[in-house]
Amino acid sequence: MAKITDFEQDIIDMIEQKSYKALKEKISDINPYDLAMLLDNFHDRNILLLFRLLPKDLAADTFVEMDKDRQRALIDSFSDKELREVIDELYIDDMVDIVEEMPANVVKRILKHSTENTRKTINQILKYPQDSAGSIMTTEFVSLRSNMTIAEAIAKLRRIGLDSETIDTCYVTDNKNTLIGYITLRTIVLSEDSNTIEELMDRNVISVNTFEDQEEVANMFGRYDLTVIPVVDNDNRLVGIVTIDDAWDVLERETTEDIELMAAITPSDTPYLKKTTFDIWKSRMPWLLILMISATFTGMIITRFENALQTYVILTAYIPMLMDTGGNSGSQSSVTIIRGLSLHELEFNDIFKVLWKESKVAILSGLTLAIVNFSKLMLLDKVGFNISLIVSSTLLITVIIAKTVGSSLPMLAKKIGFDPAVMASPFITTIVDAISLIFYFIITGIVLG
Amino acid sequence: MAKITDFEQDIIDMIEQKSYKALKEKISDINPYDLAMLLDNFHDRNILLLFRLLPKDLAADTFVEMDKDRQRALIDSFSDKELREVIDELYIDDMVDIVEEMPANVVKRILKHSTENTRKTINQILKYPQDSAGSIMTTEFVSLRSNMTIAEAIAKLRRIGLDSETIDTCYVTDNKNTLIGYITLRTIVLSEDSNTIEELMDRNVISVNTFEDQEEVANMFGRYDLTVIPVVDNDNRLVGIVTIDDAWDVLERETTEDIELMAAITPSDTPYLKKTTFDIWKSRMPWLLILMISATFTGMIITRFENALQTYVILTAYIPMLMDTGGNSGSQSSVTIIRGLSLHELEFNDIFKVLWKESKVAILSGLTLAIVNFSKLMLLDKVGFNISLIVSSTLLITVIIAKTVGSSLPMLAKKIGFDPAVMASPFITTIVDAISLIFYFIITGIVLG
Numbered sequence: 001m002a003k004i005t006d007f008e009q010d011i012i013d014m015i016e017q018k019s020y021k022a023l024k025e026k027i028s029d030i031n032p033y034d035l036a037m038l039l040d041n042f043h044d045r046n047i048l049l050l051f052r053l054l055p056k057d058l059a060a061d062t063f064v065e066m067d068k069d070r071q072r073a074l075i076d077s078f079s080d081k082e083l084r085e086v087i088d089e090l091y092i093d094d095m096v097d098i099v100e101e102m103p104a105n106v107v108k109r110i111l112k113h114s115t116e117n118t119r120k121t122i123n124q125i126l127k128y129p130q131d132s133a134g135s136i137m138t139t140e141f142v143s144l145r146s147n148m149t150i151a152e153a154i155a156k157l158r159r160i161g162l163d164s165e166t167i168d169t170c171y172v173t174d175n176k177n178t179l180i181g182y183i184t185l186r187t188i189v190l191s192e193d194s195n196t197i198e199e200l201m202d203r204n205v206i207s208v209n210t211f212e213d214q215e216e217v218a219n220m221f222g223r224y225d226l227t228v229i230p231v232v233d234n235d236n237r238l239v240g241i242v243t244i245d246d247a248w249d250v251l252e253r254e255t256t257e258d259i260e261l262m263a264a265i266t267p268s269d270t271p272y273l274k275k276t277t278f279d280i281w282k283s284r285m286p287w288l289l290i291l292m293i294s295a296t297f298t299g300m301i302i303t304r305f306e307n308a309l310q311t312y313v314i315l316t317a318y319i320p321m322l323m324d325t326g327g328n329s330g331s332q333s334s335v336t337i338i339r340g341l342s343l344h345e346l347e348f349n350d351i352f353k354v355l356w357k358e359s360k361v362a363i364l365s366g367l368t369l370a371i372v373n374f375s376k377l378m379l380l381d382k383v384g385f386n387i388s389l390i391v392s393s394t395l396l397i398t399v400i401i402a403k404t405v406g407s408s409l410p411m412l413a414k415k416i417g418f419d420p421a422v423m424a425s426p427f428i429t430t431i432v433d434a435i436s437l438i439f440y441f442i443i444t445g446i447v448l449g
Numbered sequence: 450m451a452k453i454t455d456f457e458q459d460i461i462d463m464i465e466q467k468s469y470k471a472l473k474e475k476i477s478d479i480n481p482y483d484l485a486m487l488l489d490n491f492h493d494r495n496i497l498l499l500f501r502l503l504p505k506d507l508a509a510d511t512f513v514e515m516d517k518d519r520q521r522a523l524i525d526s527f528s529d530k531e532l533r534e535v536i537d538e539l540y541i542d543d544m545v546d547i548v549e550e551m552p553a554n555v556v557k558r559i560l561k562h563s564t565e566n567t568r569k570t571i572n573q574i575l576k577y578p579q580d581s582a583g584s585i586m587t588t589e590f591v592s593l594r595s596n597m598t599i600a601e602a603i604a605k606l607r608r609i610g611l612d613s614e615t616i617d618t619c620y621v622t623d624n625k626n627t628l629i630g631y632i633t634l635r636t637i638v639l640s641e642d643s644n645t646i647e648e649l650m651d652r653n654v655i656s657v658n659t660f661e662d663q664e665e666v667a668n669m670f671g672r673y674d675l676t677v678i679p680v681v682d683n684d685n686r687l688v689g690i691v692t693i694d695d696a697w698d699v700l701e702r703e704t705t706e707d708i709e710l711m712a713a714i715t716p717s718d719t720p721y722l723k724k725t726t727f728d729i730w731k732s733r734m735p736w737l738l739i740l741m742i743s744a745t746f747t748g749m750i751i752t753r754f755e756n757a758l759q760t761y762v763i764l765t766a767y768i769p770m771l772m773d774t775g776g777n778s779g780s781q782s783s784v785t786i787i788r789g790l791s792l793h794e795l796e797f798n799d800i801f802k803v804l805w806k807e808s809k810v811a812i813l814s815g816l817t818l819a820i821v822n823f824s825k826l827m828l829l830d831k832v833g834f835n836i837s838l839i840v841s842s843t844l845l846i847t848v849i850i851a852k853t854v855g856s857s858l859p860m861l862a863k864k865i866g867f868d869p870a871v872m873a874s875p876f877i878t879t880i881v882d883a884i885s886l887i888f889y890f891i892i893t894g895i896v897l898g
Contacts, residue, residue: 029653033672154638161639168617168635168676185634186617189603190610204478222701223482225694227617227676244693245674248700252671255704256788259711263784263874264777271794272785273802277809284781285814288848291777292818293825295770302766309765313758316765317751320772320882321744327776328713328740328875332733335712336721339705345720353722360726365734369741376742399737425712425874426777433769 008041015046024053032058036065044073052082060089067274068101075106084113091165092118093138093246096125125240133217134210136250137231137240140164143173144197146180151193157185169228171238172201179230179238181205207232210239217242218250219344258342262335262424264291287426294430298437305441308448314383315444318391322440325369326398326432331425333358333406338420341410348415351408358407359400366399390443397443398436405431457490464495473502481507485514493522501531509538516723517550524555533562540614541567542587542695545574574689582666583659585699586680586689589613592622593646595629600642606634618677620687621650628679628687630654656681659688666691667699668793707791711784711873713740736875743879747886754890757897763832764893767840771889774818775847775881780874782807782855787869790859797864800857807856808849815848839892846892847885854880 014023027035027050035054039047039062051059051074063071063086075083087095087110095114099107099122111119121139128134142164144153153170161167170188172181181201191200207230208217220229221244229247231240257267264287270279302309302319309316337354340346346354370392377388406428410420463472476484476499484503488496488511500508500523512520512535524532536544536559544563548556548571560568570588577583591613593602602619610616619637621630630650640649656679657666669678670693678696680689706716713736719728751758751768758765786803789795795803819841826837855877859869 031653031655031673033674158639161635166635167638185638186610186615189616189634189638190607204480206480222694222697224480225482225697227693244676245671248671248697251697251700252792256792259708259784259788262708263780265781265785271792272789273794273799273806275806277806277813280806280810281813281817284778284810285817288774288777288781288814288818289821292770292774292822295773296825298769298773299766299830302769303763306762306766310759310762313755314752316758316768317748317755319765319768320747320751320886321741323769323772324744324747324875324878324882325737325741327878328737329733331712331874332714332737335708336714336729339708340721343701343705343720345722350722357722357724357726357729361729361733364726364730365737368730368734369737372738373741376745381748425780426773429773429776433773437769 008038011038011042011050015049020053023050027053028055028058032061032065035062036070039066040070044070044077048074048077056085057089060086064090064094064098067271068098071098072102072106075102075109080113083109087114087118091138092121092125092140093136093165096122096135099126128210131214132210133208133212133214133231133242134240136214136217136246137210137242138165139240141230141238141241142167142170143177143238144170144183146172146174146196146198146201148197149193150188150191150195150197150200153183153188153197154193157188165241165243166228171205171230171241172197173238177237179205179207179232179236182230205230207236207238208242209234214250215254215342218247218254221247222251223344254342258338258419258421261419261421262338264288264424264426291426291430295433297434301434301437301441305444308441308444312387312444312448314387315390315440319437319440321373322391322394322398322436323429323433325395326402326436327425327429329362329365329399330402330406330428330432333361333403334410334424334428337407337410338424341414341420346411348411351411354407354411355404358403362400362403365403366396369399370396386447390440390447394436394440394443397439398432401435401439402428402432405435457487460487460491460499464498469502472499476502477504477507481510481514484511485519488515489519493519493526497523497526505534506538509535513539513543513547516720517547520547521551521555524551524558529562532558536563536567540587541570541574541589542585542614542692545571545584548575577659580663581659582657582661582663582680582691583689585663585666585695586659586691587614588689590679590687590690591616591619592626592687593619593632595621595623595645595647595650597646598642599637599640599644599646599649602632602637602646603642606637614690615677615692620654620679620690621646622687626686628654628656628681628685631679654679656685656687657691658683663699664703664791667696667703670696671700672793703791707787707868707870710868710870711787713737713873713875740875740879744882746883750883750886750890754893757890757893761836761893761897763836764839764889768886768889770822771840771843771847771885772878772882774844775851775885776874776878778811778814778848779851779855779877779881782810782852783859783873783877786856786859787873790863790869795860797860800860803856803860804853807852811849811852814852815845818848819845835896839889839896843885843889843892846888847881850884850888851877851881854884 039050099110140163142157142160157167168185170183171179172183174180181203182205183197183201187200206224210231210233227244229242230238231242233239260267266283268283373395374388374392377383377391409423413420413423488499548559589612591606591609606616617634619632620628621632623629630652631654632646632650636649655673659680659682676693678691679687680691682688709716715732717732822844823837823841826832826840858872862869862872
């Protein structure tokens with residue numbers, strides 16, 4: 001961090017000394033992401049000043065990397081001409097992201113300064129369901145025809161290639177705009193001018209429908225080692241492309257969402273330090289309340305067995321251990337299954353394989369823990385055979401139930417269309433707690449009468 | 450799944466009818482990943498048969514996608530000529546992955562059939578520390594000189610481009626092989642033949658050192674929207690490239706590792722269904738044992754306050770609720786911080802900001818829960834003012850401690866070089882349980898004497 005602060009000081013000095021030429025040189029060499037992080041530490045007034053010194057394309061790329069509050073402040077202070085210049089440099093998918101996050105009056109101003117065509121495209125993309133391939137695609141791609149020669153293709157690329165988000169992969173369509181294949185820029189460059197696209201293209205092209213879920217789209221990049229994927233409508237007509245940088249963001253966002261759900265937090269896109277205390281409270285409170293109130297059941301069970309506990313107070317001492325071990329065993333299974341489902345290593349159809357495997361692991365783990373625990377109770381705690389037996393056999397049963405519940409609930413959730421991530425530690429723990437206590441008291445009844 | 454099974458049946462029929470030509474056509478159109486999944490369902494003997502029908506490049510790509518047991522079986526049944534053909538088609542980074550996973554005798558056979566050059570390169574890459582940029586890079590890239598013209602660059606690409614893993618981005622080096630810039634294939638194609646690389650290249654090139662941690666390398670792809678990153682040695686000489694497909698795998702693997710650690714599981718690379726019961730047991734057991742034995746403390750605390758519990762058995766009924774709520778509150782904080790750290794949204798330096806924010810959230814959440822709980826105890830459970838006061842104030846204190854411990858431990862772990870993911874729910878729960886019980890009994894002492 002110290003390095004950035006020195007650098008920042010230099011910039012502040014230059015601003016004060018109005019040495020704009022040196023300043024321009026100093027900041028024009030920075031990457032858009034680093035530049036956005038740097039600008040984030042400055043006052044709005046200075047951001048605008050620095051922003052005006054940047055080359056147009058770098059300015060637009062940096063703009064995309066800023067958070068929405070900064071973007072909004074910048075747009076508000078842009079002249080109409082500046083706004084138009086930034087808009088001209090932006091890719092459609094980034095425009096859509098910005099439009100989605102800005103308040104109505106800012107959106108109105110953005111659209112007013114966009115071309116008729118851009119406006120139309122943005123409106124089309126906005127119509128796709130949230131989290132669909134259509135909503136994250138861009139329409140700036142190159143499509144080639146199969147009867148073109150390589151020379152003709154290169155001529156077309158030179159004409160429109162600069163405005164496309166990527167031309168590393170070009171898609172081949174027929175006269176109805178149906179996707180029929182793809183050809184990489186590498187193949188184009190390495191081939192003779194007189195070859196036709198038809199001869200060189202690969203017809204085995206992987207595409208997604210506009211309505212495909214973005215998480216599935218992201219997974220396909222990993223599975224098939226792609227850097228761009230074409231998006232087609234229901235008639236297999238090419239309507240857009242999704243590039244891997246957007247898929248990467250989807251992957252990171254969806255993983256964060258899974259992890260937050262697993263920890264009983266309502267997911268949100270805002271980075272931690274940008275969230276207000278109230279935001280955080282709101283995302284955590286409902287779950288804590290629900291789980292606290294569900295714990296009423298465990299309380300009721302304990303109250304019902306008050307007499308047993310009064311006679312054998314020592315039984316109370318092992319309740320936390322039983323519940324924690326149950327919770328941990330269950331969450332190991334549930335988290336493993338949830339991750340397997342989201343990596344598509346597991347499907348609902350595998351449920352019997354999973355249950356069989358988890359049962360074996362459960363019995364093995366339960367026995368290990370029960371034996372260690374029994375020895376500890378007999379030799380260290382010296383609580384006598386009966387208590388040791390009660391606690392250890394409850395432990396065995398708890399671990400088996402925890403692993404069975406923990407592995408089956410996420411799969412069932414997936415099957416009925418819920419997010420499996422909800423079925424993680426907190427939820428499983430609450431269920432396992434109650435079941436484990438019931439067995440604790442039943443076994444106590446059997447052993448001690 | 451049904452679709453694949455039909456398809457598989459077709460293939461089985463074709464094998465039996467020995468209609469190899471039709472079979473060849475049927476399988477040559479499948480993607481390497483899907484093909485590897487498909488082959489996984491066949492017997493080794495049939496895999497070899499199908500494999501032999503594939504075009505050489507598809508065969509090699511499919512080989513890379515298979516799991517290591519299948520790869521080993523195939524290598525064992527390959528003739529020397531077949532082995533050489535597959536090796537010829539593989540990229541160096543994939544070769545290294547395979548060599549790392551095969552037993553010594555198989556490695557020996559692979560190296561015997563590789564060229565002198567390949568052997569040397571593999572040995573060099575194997576020398577880099579595990580999880581370093583050097584260990585995941587490939588050495589098959591194109592480097593250009595700044596004094597080349599575009600025409601000369603294209604000529605070079607045509608000569609060696611086919612053997613490079615990617616030429617979408619080419620790196621520019623000086624005569625000492627020092628990395629001085631990059632130029633995209635797109636820029637090359639869109640420029641005039643007479644331009645020089647010098648005029649067109651971008652000198653602002655992001656690179657990583659061979660010893661950089663692979664997780665950090667993967668993060669840089671996301672941050673800077675790259676599809677390939679150059680790897681340099683300590684003298685800034687270009688030694689390799691990492692492509693985004695490998696970075697994607699690293700990202701998924703490291704995330705799985707984080708998630709497994711958070712659920713108290715020792716991470717492993719093997720997919721769930723390929724793990725044996727014993728593997729799973731081994732990865733889960735140590736943590737369950739450690740956590741079970743740590744729960745001894747909570748037992749000891751309860752035993753010390755046996756008398757209080759015997760007099761007020763009702764207090765026992767609220768122990769599970771207090772402990773679960775504490776565990777959930779703590780894991781919300783710890784998981785949020787762990788994810789923030791691994792996305793680089795948070796650094797150790799932010800610890801005071803984080804603690805301040807979490808304290809505010811903790812007080813707000815604690816008060817909400819305590820108020821709801823107090824009302825429930827008074828109005829529904831009707832346990833009287835004193836017990837309601839004891840339970841609710843313990844709840845408030847528990848939530849505050851849980852959130853403070855939950856947010857600070859991962860940051861401290863990061864600071865001293867441990868993986869913050871270990872400081873998640875199970876670990877935090879164990880600590881919070883003990884503290885919460887101590888306060889429970891102290892407050893009971895104060896209120897009831």
